[in-house]
Structure formats: structure tokens, C-alpha cells
Amino acid sequence: MNSIFDKVIDRSNSASFKWGYNKFVFGTDDILPMWVADMDFQPPAEVADEMKKRLDHGIYGYTYIPNSASDAMINWFMNRHNWKIDQSSIVYHSGVVPAISTAIQAFTEPGDYVMLQSPVYAPFFEMIEKNERVVLNSPLKLVNNRYEMDFEDLEKKLQKGVKLFVLCSPHNPGGRVWTKEELQRVGDLCLQYNCLILSDEIHADHVYKPNVHHPLSALDKKYEEIVLTCVAPSKTFNIAGLQASACIIPTEELKSRYENFQRRTGFHTLNTFGIIAMEAAYRYGESWLEELLSYLHQNVAIAKEFIEENIPSIRLMEPEGTYLLWMDCRDLNMSDEELNKALIEKGKLGLEPGSKYGAGGEGFVRMNIGCSQEVLLEGLERLKRALA
Numbered sequence: 001m002n003s004i005f006d007k008v009i010d011r012s013n014s015a016s017f018k019w020g021y022n023k024f025v026f027g028t029d030d031i032l033p034m035w036v037a038d039m040d041f042q043p044p045a046e047v048a049d050e051m052k053k054r055l056d057h058g059i060y061g062y063t064y065i066p067n068s069a070s071d072a073m074i075n076w077f078m079n080r081h082n083w084k085i086d087q088s089s090i091v092y093h094s095g096v097v098p099a100i101s102t103a104i105q106a107f108t109e110p111g112d113y114v115m116l117q118s119p120v121y122a123p124f125f126e127m128i129e130k131n132e133r134v135v136l137n138s139p140l141k142l143v144n145n146r147y148e149m150d151f152e153d154l155e156k157k158l159q160k161g162v163k164l165f166v167l168c169s170p171h172n173p174g175g176r177v178w179t180k181e182e183l184q185r186v187g188d189l190c191l192q193y194n195c196l197i198l199s200d201e202i203h204a205d206h207v208y209k210p211n212v213h214h215p216l217s218a219l220d221k222k223y224e225e226i227v228l229t230c231v232a233p234s235k236t237f238n239i240a241g242l243q244a245s246a247c248i249i250p251t252e253e254l255k256s257r258y259e260n261f262q263r264r265t266g267f268h269t270l271n272t273f274g275i276i277a278m279e280a281a282y283r284y285g286e287s288w289l290e291e292l293l294s295y296l297h298q299n300v301a302i303a304k305e306f307i308e309e310n311i312p313s314i315r316l317m318e319p320e321g322t323y324l325l326w327m328d329c330r331d332l333n334m335s336d337e338e339l340n341k342a343l344i345e346k347g348k349l350g351l352e353p354g355s356k357y358g359a360g361g362e363g364f365v366r367m368n369i370g371c372s373q374e375v376l377l378e379g380l381e382r383l384k385r386a387l388a
């Protein structure tokens with residue numbers, strides 16, 4: 001065993017969505033789950049150590065978020081992303097999805113357009129539609145098996161009067177880490193058309209060299225006027241169940257409007273253990289993350305080689321970031337139903353169907369490789385059995 005991430009941990013009795021919901025999602029329990037975006041790894045040891053200390057205290061009353069937790073987060077973003085976050089711009093929330101919903105309510109009216117770029121993380125659509133706003137899609141372009149933004153289309157859509165654009169940066173499911181130039185073009189266009197950007201940067205820390213994640217808000221002071229950024233330790237350190245995230249809103253006016261809408265839900269702080277875990281992860285998690293990134297990068301290479309050798313009819317979109325593999329299965333000429341049926345019945349493998357991610361996702365599947373290499377190889381064998 002060479003890496004801490006080689007250890008296979010049984011998650012079946014931990015009320016894990018990924019490991020406990022297979023019958024509900026796929027109709028059968030004998031599935032290897034590689035769908036929901038959490039990893040099968042324990043977070044940095046200090047996260048459990050600090051939570052145990054707090055657990056042993058024995059009293060779990062209302063808890064405020066101490067400055068030390070914000071400081072740990074601020075230092076993390078300065079060190080890792082060269083982004084200076086002002087403490088006064090931080091608004092905590094129990095998740096990025098609820099933060100997106102709050103922003104939609106705060107900055108748009110029912111019936112307004114909210115823009116996104118499909119294929120993209122499915123709850124973006126859901127939050128827009130459930131809040132009775134209208135999805136305005138500027139689809140990504142597939143160029144040489146890699147997504148690019150369609151700036152001409154983006155501008156046409158902005159001319160329709162869009163108040164809010166939900167940007168996924170880095171991109172789930174395509175694994176794109178948007179370049180500085182791409183982000184500047186987005187920022188400039190949105191400034192020109194007076195459109196706010198909710199930049200969902202939850203995947204910011206999972207980026208493979210030489211790619212670099214650029215927080216949009218940090219690229220130029222002028223973007224601070226229109227950008228709200230969602231960040232979280234949940235993907236980075238695999239602590240999604242602890243439900244801690246933050247929205248960074250440098251402009252006082254936008255921040256107070258956002259907070260006002262957030263307060264309407266009665267939300268005012270994070271849960272006790274979420275706060276402890278967030279602080280410990282950001283304070284102590286850097287060497288753990290470096291080891292993780294190297295392991296995940298190996299996983300990408302293993303999957304790429306396996307697929308090229310054994311399932312050449314599908315095309316892997318090599319991710320620049322994230323632990324999510326987006327695979328183009330369109331050459332198999334199977335409908336999405338046939339594809340899913342083959343994966344579940346022949347492969348006994350649980351993947352995310354691409355159609356969940358909106359237009360352009362049809363004929364694709366998403367595989368989560370945030371797992372040990374033993375499990376990854378088993379998953380790839382099952383993929384081969386299903387599709388080769």
C-alpha cells in the first residue's frame with residue numbers, strides 16, 4: 001500500500017447517498033456506485049481530531065462562527081489561490097446549492113431569465129426553475145473533445161436582459177478549468193450588460209498542473225462589483241455531509257441584499273461540527289490535499305489508458321480539474337435508456353447519465369473517480385463489461 005488513499009473503507013452502513021441509495025436510484029443494490037460527487041476518502045486526520053475534541057466536550061448548544069475559522073479560510077485562499085478575501089465579505093451558508101437559491105431570490109424576480117451554460121451541474125436548473133425563474137441556456141461548444149464557451153452566443157443571451165449568470169468554475173461535468181482570458185471575457189461581457197455572476201467555485205482546489213484556477217473576483221477589482229463567489233471545503237476535503245460553505249460578496253450593497261434574503265429562511269449560522277471541520281481542514285489540510293491531487297491525477301491516467309486500450313469506442317474528456325470523468329459514448333449509437341440499462345444490468349455500475357446535465361449531455365456519462373485505485377479498476381472493468 002503506497003498511499004493513504006489506497007485504503008478501502010466500507011461506507012455501506014453510514015447512510016451515504018452514494019453507497020446506500022442504489023436500490024432507489026438504480027433499482028438494485030448490487031451496483032458499484034461511482035455517481036454522487038463525494039470521494040471514498042477520509043479527510044485530513046485533524047478534521048476528525050478536532051471534531052472528537054468538540055464531541056468530548058459534551059455540550060452542543062448554539063454556536064457562532066469564530067474569527068479563527070474565517071481566518072483559516074482567508075489564509076487558505078490567499079496561499080492557494082492568491083486571492084485576498086476580506087473578512088467582511090464572507091457570508092456563510094450550509095451549502096453552495098442553497099447559496100445559489102438565495103442569490104436567485106435576492107437578485108432576480110419570478111419570470112426573469114437566469115443564465116447558465118449546459119451541460120452543467122443539474123441543481124443549477126432546479127434552483128432556477130423551483131424559484132420560478134426562466135433558464136436561459138448558452139450551451140458550451142465541444143471543440144476537439146473539450147468544452148469552450150460560446151462568447152457570441154453569450155453576448156446574444158445577455159442582450160435579452162439577463163440579471164444573473166450562474167457560472168461553474170471549474171466546470172462540472174466537463175472538468176474544464178477556465179483560463180484567465182476566458183474568465184476575463186465573461187467578466188467584461190457581464191459588466192457591459194450589467195449582469196451579476198454567481199461563480200460557483202466549489203471545485204477550485206481540485207485542479208491538475210499546469211492548469212490554474214483563477215477566482216473570477218480576484219482577476220480584476222472591477223469584477224468585485226458584479227461577482228458573488230461560492231466556495232466550500234466540502235469537495236476539497238470530502239466533508240460535504242458537514243454542510244459548511246461561504247459566499248464571498250465584496251460589495252456592501254449586494255451583500256446586505258443577499259443576507260436579507262438568506263435571513264428570510266431563518267438561517268443564521270453553520271452547525272457546530274461543520275464549523276470545526278471547516279477550520280481544521282483549511283488550517284491543516286494542505287499536505288493532505290497535495291497527496292490527494294497526485295493520487296487523483298494517477299486515477300485520471302489509469303482511466304485514460306484503460307479506456308483507450310479496452311473501450312476505444314468511448315472518448316474520455318481528460319479533466320483539467322475535478323475528480324469527475326465525462327465520457328462521450330455517442331459513437332456507441334445507443335439511446336440514453338439503452339446506455340443506462342447496459343451500465344446497470346450488464347456492468348452493475350452506477351454512473352450519472354449525461355442527460356441530467358441539460359442540452360449537450362445526451363450520450364455522455366459521468367464517472368466519479370474519487371476512490372481507491374482498487375475500486376477504480378473494478379469500475380473500469382465493469383464499464384468494459386457494459387460497453388465494450
Ligand SMILES: Cc1ncc(COP(=O)(O)O)c(C=O)c1O
Pocket residue numbers: 037094095096097098121168172200202203232234240245
Ligand atoms: C458545481 C457544484 N456546485 C455545488 C455542488 C454541491 O454543493 P453543496 O453540497 O454545498 O450544496 C456540487 C456538488 O457536486 C457541484 O458539483
